[in-house]
Amino acid sequence: MRPPHSRPPRKAYYGDAHPFRGLGQLAAGRRPTPLMYPARAFLFLVWFALAGCSGIQSSLAPAGDGAHRIAGLFWWMTGGALLVWALMIWLTYSAFRGRASRQSPRLARLYIIGGGALFPTVVLAVLLIHGFRMMPPLLASAPEGSLRIAVSGEQWWWRVRYHPPSGPPVELANEIRLPVGEPVEFELGSPDVIHSFWIPSLGGKMDMIPGRRTRLTLRATRTGTFRGQCAEYCGTSHALMAFPVVVMEAADFARWLEGQRQPAANPAEPLLAEGRDLFLMNGCAACHAIRGTPARGRIGPDLTHVGSRLSLGAGILPNDPEAFVRWIAETSRVKPGVLMPHFGMLPAAELDAVAAYLESLQ
Amino acid sequence: MMKSLSENRESLWRLIVSPSVWALHFLASYVTAAIWCAKFAPASGSIAPVRWLIAAYTVAALLAIGWNGWNGYRRHRLGAAELPHDADTPEDRHRFLGFATALLAGLSAIAVIFAAMAVVYFQDCR
Structure with missing residues (x-):
């Protein structure tokens, strides 16, 4: 019961x-x-x-100057739109409720001229002027001597070249790290089709156009890990073209960049040495560079410290040996249309060795 | 004496003069800025000459729209008729077209001013 x-x-x-x-x-x-x-x-x-109000890829959880401004604009516009909406609903309601005799022609004219012409003109003028005033600071250049980062959007990954104020440039890929509180100037371009560079938590987006160089200055206001995403449809795997963004303390950033500048360490274990040899023997070096080895390819991402990155395949896989095996053996299944051929024909033991070697590139 | 009314001739054309001036102003401003930034200035270059040219276009456009709007307003005021001009007479059609011309001139003037405001705030080609 x-x-x-x-x-x-x-x-x-x-x-x-x-x-x-x-x-x-x-x-x-x-x-x-x-x-x-x-x-x-x-x-x-x-x-x-x-x-959508929080998370690592939200304009509404700002962690940069540009994103703060944009989020502020969003909230003001949302509030204003709600007010206008409520006013319209109230007017509609009262128009149906009121008696026709009380709705004098004078009042009607006031509604038509005031509500139909003057009010929208004023609201639009205020929004327009506010928007215009916001744009120059969002597009301003970073001061002379700032860190410059050249990012090239390529189907479907990111070539990232750091130009610190002193020292030679360092080319990396598929991850961007920034010192907190410092303006950083991004130089954006593309060799193939139009992409768009967007880190919603840090600022606005900027197109990457073949044959042109566009610029975007970002200044992160707090440390943390965020996510960037290509924001202009660029082919089959457009949605799989992302990248982690790490905002670090300035000293940590300098240390990290110095580490990334170093060539890859020599493999210490036989398995890793075998992996390196397989990497070179199977032609990977035609497209990929690993500084400190004969691999000097420039077509695909630099892999010198690929094991230290937060993701694989431009923000789509975790960085662990299983994901490396999956990426190498089933490349076009993980990222449809990708230029890299898959190496699923390699014996499992060899795949494991290459994956272990790449993972060891810290 | 009967006034000659233009209800079925040029006043229909005058209706679209102001929006056309707005379109031309927009096109001229856009093309001027695009050509200047593509051919004569670097990406961060100043657009000072463009600003003066657009100011000149704006004055010219507002004068044309003002003239057209005033013209329409005079036709709307023909005789002693009140709004709405909806009687089935040549006079009311004439007034209606004039009134619509004047309203479109107001809209076009606001649009021209909105478009020109861009160069008040933008100083360079970015």
Whole structure:
């Protein structure tokens, strides 16, 4: 016998199969009725909208000067839009409620000229002037002597070349590190198609256009790990063209860059040495460079310290030996359309050796 | 004496004069800035000459729109009729077209000013 006050067993309904089932019940605390579907849909939308307010790739959780300005604009515009919306709803309501006799032609003219012409003109002028005033600071150059980072968007990865104020440049790939609090000037370009460089947490986006050099200055305001993403459709794997962004203390950054400047260490174990030899023998060096070895290819990403990066394949796989094996053996399955041929024909033991070697490149 | 009314001749054309001036102003401003930045100035170069040219275009466009709008307003004021000009008479059609011309001139003037405001705030080619 069921205990008193318990509910009868719930009947199955089509929402059972839905991944977000139960949201509406949570809110209402009772069995779902047909009326609860809109409530659930609304809660789902709220959840979906709020999910964009935080995280490593959100303009609404700013960690840079540009992103702070852009988020501020977003909130002011959202607030303004809500006010105008509420005003319109109220006007519509009162127009239907009021008696026709009280709606004098004078009042009607005031609504038409004031609400239809003057008010939108003023609102648009304010928004336009505010937007215009924001743009020059967002596009300003970094002061002379700042760190410059040249980033080239290539289908579908990022070539990253650091030009510190002193010392020769360092070419890396698929990850960007920045010193906190310092303006950094990005020089953006592309050899193939138009890409767009966007780190939502740090600032606005900027197109990377073949044959042109565009510039973007970013200044991170707090340390942390963020995510950048290509923001202009650039081919099959556009969505898989991302990169981790690490904002570090200035001293840590200098130390890190100095480490990345060094050539790769010689393999200490036989397995790793075998991996290096296989890497060279199988032609990987035609496209990839590993400084300190005969590998000097320039077509694909530099792999000198690939084991130290936070991700593989431009922000799409974790950096561990299994992911290396997967990337090498099933390249075009992981990233459809990729130029790198897959090496799935290699015996598993050889794949493991190459993966172990690449992982050891710290 | 019956005034000659232009309801079925040029006043229809006058209706689109102001929006056309707005379109030409936009095109001229855009092309001037694009050519200057592509051919005569580096990416961070000043657009001072472009600003003066666009100021000149703007004055010319506003004068043309003002003349066109005033013209429409005079036709709207023909005789002693009140809004809305919806009687089925040549006079009311004449007034209606004039009124619409004047309203479009107002819209076009605001659009021209909005477009020109860009160079008030932008100093270089970026």
